[in-house]
Amino acid sequence: xxxxxxxxxxxxxxxxxxxxxxxxxxxxxxxxxxxxxxxxxxxxxxxxxxxxxxxxxxxxxxxxxxxxxxxxxxxxxxxxxxxxxxxxxxxxxxxxxxxxxxxxxxxxxxxxxxxxxxxxxxxxxxxxxxxxxxxxxxxxxxxxxxxxxxxxxxxxxxxxxxxxxxxxxxxxxxxxxxxxxxxxxxxxxxxxxxxxxxxxxxxxxxxxxxxxxxxxxxxxxxxxxxxxxxxxxxxxxxxxxxxxxxxxxxxxxxxxxxxxxx
Numbered sequence: 001x002x003x004x005x006x007x008x009x010x011x012x013x014x015x016x017x018x019x020x021x022x023x024x025x026x027x028x029x030x031x032x033x034x035x036x037x038x039x040x041x042x043x044x045x046x047x048x049x050x051x052x053x054x055x056x057x058x059x060x061x062x063x064x065x066x067x068x069x070x071x072x073x074x075x076x077x078x079x080x081x082x083x084x085x086x087x088x089x090x091x092x093x094x095x096x097x098x099x100x101x102x103x104x105x106x107x108x109x110x111x112x113x114x115x116x117x118x119x120x121x122x123x124x125x126x127x128x129x130x131x132x133x134x135x136x137x138x139x140x141x142x143x144x145x146x147x148x149x150x151x152x153x154x155x156x157x158x159x160x161x162x163x164x165x166x167x168x169x170x171x172x173x174x175x176x177x178x179x180x181x182x183x184x185x186x187x188x189x190x191x192x193x194x195x196x197x198x199x200x201x202x203x204x205x206x207x208x209x210x211x212x213x214x215x216x217x218x219x220x221x222x223x224x225x226x227x228x229x230x231x232x233x234x235x236x237x238x239x240x241x242x243x244x245x246x247x248x249x250x251x252x253x254x255x256x257x258x259x260x261x262x
Contacts, residue, residue, distance in 0.1 A: 037078035038066045046085040049104035056083060056107065059127045065134035068165055069142075073255040079141045081134070091133050093140035100137040106130065113186050128166075128176035129183045135162035148254050155201045156210075160247045163214040174215050174222065181211035185231075209236065217244025 040062050045053035056062060062083055079098055086103035093100050110129045114121035139161035143150055150157040162180070166173040188204035202210065212232045216223045217240035226232040232240075 037075050038070055038081060039078060040066055040081045040083070043082060043084040045104050046087075049085045052104040052107035053083070055123070055126075056102075056104065056130065059123075059130075061127050061130045062102065062134060065131055065138065065165070068168070069135070069138050072165075072168075073142065073146075074257065075142070075145045077145045079138070079145060081138075091137050093137045093144070095140075095144045098141060098145065100134070100141055102130070102134055102137065106133065110183060113183055113190065116190065117182075117186050125179040125182070128179040131176060132162045132166065132180035135165040142255070146254070151250070153200060153202075159202070159207060159210060160214070161251055163211060164248060164251050167214065167218045171219075171222065174219055177211050177215050181208045181215075181231075184208035184211065209233075213237065213240040214244050214247070217241045218248075 042053070042057065042062075062081060066081060077098055079100065081100045081102065083102050083104065086101070086105060088105065089103065091100075091102045091106060107126060107130060110126045111123075114125060136158045139158035140154065142148065142161070143154060143157070163177055166177040166180070169176065184204045185208040188208065191204070201207070209232060212223075212226050213236055216226050216232060216237055220241060227237040228234045
């Protein structure tokens with residue numbers, strides 16, 4: 001399933017950790033990132049994914065995410081990131097192989113989502129959404145590898161880690177997280193009549209509001225215009241600074257270096 005739902009090619013949202021149906025061509029290129037055991041592998045894209053693969057390579061989105069995570073935390077078990085043709089299956093984390101899989105076709109899917117909303121959305125916004133996806137799936141890998149005990153739903157914690165990583169980038173990161181929030185909002189609007197069924201994730205609309213709350217909580221002075229609209233209800237905004245502070249503190253404590261055994 002794709003990242004964004006049924007309004008795009010008749011599919012529903014699914015990026016559930018541990019589920020992967022992506023086909024991996026034999027021809028591939030290997031590269032590396034950082035010193036924390038994160039390795040990137042670009043699989044050969046199928047014909048329809050070639051432009052999307054070129055976009056990710058050119059923008060170095062995957063390398064940026066791997067380098068940022070490497071700079072924040074060290075892991076003893078290697079984590080691999082496969083960039084693959086998924087045929088609509090959606091990005092995921094597979095704990096059996098400690099492998100994040102990110103889908104080429106989500107580039108086109110995200111671009112189409114923004115295109116339907118109107119002109120004016122740049123490829124920077126598409127890259128931002130792909131970064132948020134990468135950080136979300138890497139969060140599942142860190143929970144697994146580090147044996148973290150997450151409070152509440154792991155999918156929500158993974159969204160919060162994605163927000164943490166983007167907001168570490170200051171004003172640029174704030175704009176990137178807002179672009180991801182816009183994508184979740186557009187997905188909700190596009191798929192308002194879809195039957196989502198049981199899901200480990202929060203709704204698309206809630207994920208959009210959560211991301212905006214985190215941006216406002218981290219830098220309220222730059223984002224007062226968010227408050228009091230559907231983007232961020234005023235009642236929710238009142239607690240965003242406290243909420244974001246708690247989320248950031250939890251993740252930074254959880255990722256703090258651990259003494260090595262022996």
